[in-house]
Amino acid sequence: MPPILEVRGVVKRFGGVAAVNGVSLGLEPGRIYGLIGPNGSGKTTLFNCITGVDQCDEGEIWFKGRRVERLKPHQIFHLGLGRTFQVIRVFPELTALENLLVVTTTDYAAAGRRAQELLALVKLERLAGEFAGNLSYGQQKLVEFIRVLMTDPEMILLDEPAAGVNRTLLNELLDAVRGLRDRGKTVLLVEHDMKVVMGLCETVFVLDHGEKLAEGAPGVIQADERVIEAYFGR
Amino acid sequence: MKRAFLLGLAAVLVALALYPMQATGYGVRTMLQLFMWIALAQSWNLISGLTGYVSFGHVAFFGMGAYSAGILIGKLGWAWPAACLAGGVMAMVLALVIGWPCLRLKGPYFAIAMLGLNEVLRVIVSYYEGLTGGGNGLSLPTLHASVPIYYAMGLVAIAVTALTYLVITSRFGLRLMTIREDEVAAEAMGIDTFRHKLYAFLLSAVGPGIVGGLAARDQGYIEPLSVFPLITTITMIVMALFGGKGTIWGPVLGAVVLFTFQELVWARFIYLHQLLFGAIIVAVVLMMPRGILGVLQQKYNLPRTI
């Protein structure tokens, strides 16, 4: 099967430092991938390059057979690639419902129904009219998560979905992610919580100092000496 | 509650419509100015209040409308209603020309660009002296009828407020607000922020354009210093801020309150008056950045249609 996302030799520099230094990845549709690495290894920068928030300096990014590295974020979104952020970015002065509605351009009624569906999925229906800025951290996290699902994207990038989230909520999120995979979606998540990564991902990429260090099934990665060294120091 | 409000509003509109019948010429001209300020403050609100992109050069559209209408009336003999509408169109064109490059910039850089705009326009007006009368200004054939202008201004004020209502209650308006809340996230969520900012900018230029034409028609004379002054921008901004930017009735409230004070107290002392406006801006930003209506909205959890 042709890969849904291909990253070829992407380089992104800030000042003199290469945050991402020649990374290449290939992702097949319908699987859950993980992206791990010590702090500062370039994970979020890579996400930003893929989603168009940052422009990479070198390399190519292909999504569903199209080159996307020069596209603007909103164009990439409409091609079917959505993302969440490491630091929650809901729109605080919009209600939870409005946060969802604002994403779609389709028929208002249909959008409304889908929004209600998604809110019900994460059990937040009664908070639909609440300003997003007033919600708790966990609730905002869920809103951001379902917001990216509003247009039913084929691929979703999750930036640290487990950060600051309690166990119960986390399990709900993970179930939702598995549900997405079962429906044929592709998920790539950046995560620090190893248990989450090991339990959820089918393939894991490891970044260190902006370069891909290793790639493989979770069990293999865990045992890889280079990975251990990267995390725990040389 | 809502019905009471609508009835009250209707009563006010009827009263305003009947006002010219038993008011003095001075009274009519004063009210006409109030309508003008409502239209201006409300228009500024459309771009700056909703998207958070502060337009420091909005008076440019007022001046553009004034000159366009003035030239059409004075040199080409157009009737004033058509000329003023044309002024609005020209203002939109100017907004397109300026907005196309400048709205691609991030917020603060956009503000810088708009700051310099006034100067440039004043220079351009002086340059094309043949057309605009340069520094000497442009005179229009006199018209001794402020009453039609009164109604025209009133209509524009109502139209712009209605437009604001339509925008704020639509998904388009929500998207504009996301730009204000978090532009990066908005882009990532599929919102073409540039296009949205541009549309808002265009919409925000029409009001000032038409109103500029009407004001020129009423004064009978246009002069660069009188149509591009910083005080117009300052006043627009302070009215919208004071009343509540990002709300529907905020700019109206701000315009009514500050215009009343201005007429009663300060107009005679221009520098004192501007100084106080500056101080009010500082006070509002520090103490109630969302303006009076914004504060009330938050405190009593009022709907966004305030």
Add this chain to the structure above:
Amino acid sequence: MVGQVVISGLLAGSLYAMVALGLGLIFGVMRVLNVAHGPMLMLGAYTTFWLFHWLGLSPYLSLLVSMPVLFVVGAVLQRLLVRRVVDAPELSSLLLTFGVSIAIVNLAQLMFTSDLRSVEYLTGSFILGPFAFSKSRVIACVFAILITAGAFWFLQKTRLGKALRAVSQSREVAQVCGIDVQRIHMLAFGVASALAAAGGSLVAVMVAIQPEMGQVYTFKSFLVIVLGGAGNYPGALLGGLLLGLVEQLSSLFLTTQVNEAVAYLLLVLVLLVRPTGLLKGRSS
């Protein structure tokens, strides 16, 4: 002819650079666009005027008064007002300094009236071969260079200066290193206002002094910061010189009126092509 213009450009540019450095400091350290920067320059000019008028003090000596006085004014402004909006959305600090600038300008109108003032001090030109340069411009340039050099010495060599640069790079890290960020903010605002005041004192002998004189300098300082890159202090120098050059060169081809628009067009051009500035700066 071209040589004359180029050197004139550099003379003017050195002043722009010094004043813009001030604006750049505030923006670099606090991410605040100080619209009230121009009015600081204006106050410096008036200080020089009144000292000259009442005491016959040489404008160049008045630098010793205008700079410290405006330093204090700037620091106080920061402490009382600007500090409260440093963490608010950028819109707030922009509107705040806008309000402050209106207040200061109109206060000046009320106190000093809008009558044009001037300081008749140094007239005539230095003749150097085929070139003639107005004495006041040359001396202003010399002082601007000295003061700017002083500012850079402060930034590079003193502990406070380094702390200031640290805060420009990363507030969080600076805090963790024990730097009192609030004091640095006040310091930056004070230094910036002093630089603007120096600009005002120096131009007091060259241009008409009136309350609105600062406006154009605010805008040009913004332009220089954009040219040189936000947060890039040496960049501000190059940006200033570049602006001076462009202005003088364009005066060869364009009428004086259109000349004023040149700065603006330059700004829009640069912002479109390289939003982070011509040199490496940090995007805001």
